[in-house]
Amino acid sequence: MPHPTACLALADGTVFHGMGFGAVGTATAELCFNTAMTGYQEIMTDPSYAGQVVCFTFPHIGNTGVTPEDDETADPVAAGMVVRWDPTAPSSWRAAEDLGTWLARRGRIGIGGVDTRRLTRAIRQQGAPHVALAHDPEGNFDLEALVAQARGFSGLVGLDLAKEVTTRQSYRWGEGKWAWGEGKWAWGEGFAAPRPDARHRVVAIDYGAKRNILRSLAHVGCDVTVLPATATAEEVRALNPDGLFLSNGPGDPAATGEYAVPVIREMVDSGLPVFGICLGHQLLAMALGARTVKMNHGHHGANHPVQRRRDGKVEITSMNHGFTVDAQTLPAGVEETHVSLFDGSNCGIRLSGRPVFSVQYHPEASPGPQDSAYLFDDFAAAMDRAKDDAAA
Template identity: 60%
Template sequence: MTSKETAPLAPPPGTSAVVVLADGTRFYGRGIGATGQAIGEICFNTSMTGYQEILTDPSYAGQIITFTFPHIGNVGTNPEDIETTGPAARGLVLAADITDPANYRATAHLDAWLKNRNLIGIAGVDTRRLTRRIRDLGAPNGVVAHEPSGKFDFARIEREAKAWPGLEGMDLAKDVSCLQAYDWEETRWQFGKGYGRLTDPRFHVVALDFGIKRNILRSLASAGCRVTVLPATATAEDVMRRNPDGIFLSNGPGDPAATGEYAVPTITKLMDSGLPMFGICLGHQMAALALGAKTRKMDRGHRGANHPVKDLQTGKVEITSQNHGFVVIPETLPKDAEVTHVSLFDGSNEGFRLKNRPVFCVQYHPEASPGPQDSHYLFQRFVALMEERKKQAA
């Protein structure tokens, strides 16, 4: 149920939710999840499954997610498939009503799970039309509102959508980062066993948390790394006094240049330490900023679990999971940085390494969750750098 993009018609009968874009465009539908309203940047994700992991990915802070796949809810929800317990996406937009769960691991219906997390959503929207709008004109700011009575103050909602400043220049990492240090030893999920526990760690990694996903931590633990997680605002001295074998820069939301105001000086010092460093997503972007490179906001961003990326070092093509709205401008990287991965969708930068220091980063999500596992090898690449450094120090 949608309106025309000019001179919006009155909501049709049965309307209990609406999406209002900053330009006044309205999409009518049926409310799901919590009541109320949420404001943010409206993006779309093309993944066919993994909605629970997507909605709890801290990198989606400040965003309302349009799911292009129509059957959302069919695997239900459970307490295991979450990437964080804190704030994540602000809302969601669906084409069809939530599907009843039909999976042996389900413990709750998605609608009940949304209510418990105070997430506001709308179903019954022409998501293809909304996705084409984002594709052609860029990701808009907007409001999703759920009111069972169907009574909306459209003038007020539209004003709020227009007034929201958008993600460019916004530091959201502080909102989703941990508040104090903690250790992590849980390993990846295995069929019939669930999550495991690291019993014989080979390396100690310190991770800077800009909005880290749990499956990244599990992937590091599965590779033999005991991980100490520090807040986004930790200093280089905070990191080094833990005596790590390697340093990890996590994913996260918002504008890397804004978060970089306090994180880049720390990253620069850590690069100079000579310790192996691995960055993902926002961590990749801020590592580039620490080298003097530039980032820019993308018109549409990359969000889905089917993005082809070429590893220029091996010649292999990986199908990857991605979620980012900013990108490194490869032409601004210094001469000692080598581009290692590129997107086969649009040619944008997906990774680089330093020629003279043990530092490498990727823009996409090798931990998957959701998504393919083609890129798990990158965690082993990080371990290999730590092994090499230990041999040199011996």
């Protein structure tokens, strides 16, 4: 049996050995688990995973390879990945590269051969641990030093990561959703010209935006301009938008909220339709007067049932968050619209009588697969109504 070439050291002193792939080196981060059976490339390139190593509960990761079309950002953002079985050679006709080569080229570490069930149980029981993940082809590891690195990780509480993953300059998005059966995007390619028949001007504040969210906004008729996380209210108003979108992103919402919440509050007060997802949901809730709290191990997966309170409909959703809105702190006039059927935590809010709403989960990620796509239509309809009211 070959000697281990990678190890995962937890802050409590537990060490898992396995076979390394991807980049060589060491990474320190928080460890979370994800229960999705597909979408490992989208997960690794989701900016919301900044500062985290992802343990995949599904054992067969890497078997379909990777393709640029599935990237949610230009490069992987998660610090590393932990899998049960070593990645095999790609078996999909869409594969442009194997997972290990892709990770190595982008400086991300992988470890295979780990008992991910044991690791997942530990996370559920003890909370998301701080870890050091190391890959050395020679198998030389200073275990005491790695455990010390894990213990020295500052954690995500109080950490503003949105500034690290946000765009550095504004841009207009120009790509539609995938046209199934045609093997291409509905129009455009990334940063090409925006949708020619767009009827709504939308400003999207990028706290770590996924590309498929921008595609979904464009799909319902939005000409989307993306601004950095630190955009001011004046910069938003200068674009004369019909609506404001608040993106997903990593880190502690309270830290990002120090500069984001005043901007969001000013936009809400202006009467502009507002829609938020994930971190955007948490920031909107804070702008309306609620608070957020760190979860024990968070929600990460593509199989999370969420109930819509107005009619009891259950949506199968994709989630990725380690903080949550404390529903007990929602002020009067803010309605809880969705709740998790796993633990009852808040999954959506709406400002009563106003076109302002948000959800904790990812309606663009197709877990149901289209259970929650209506939310983008709701946003477009809210902008239509706002225009009609302004013209009346």
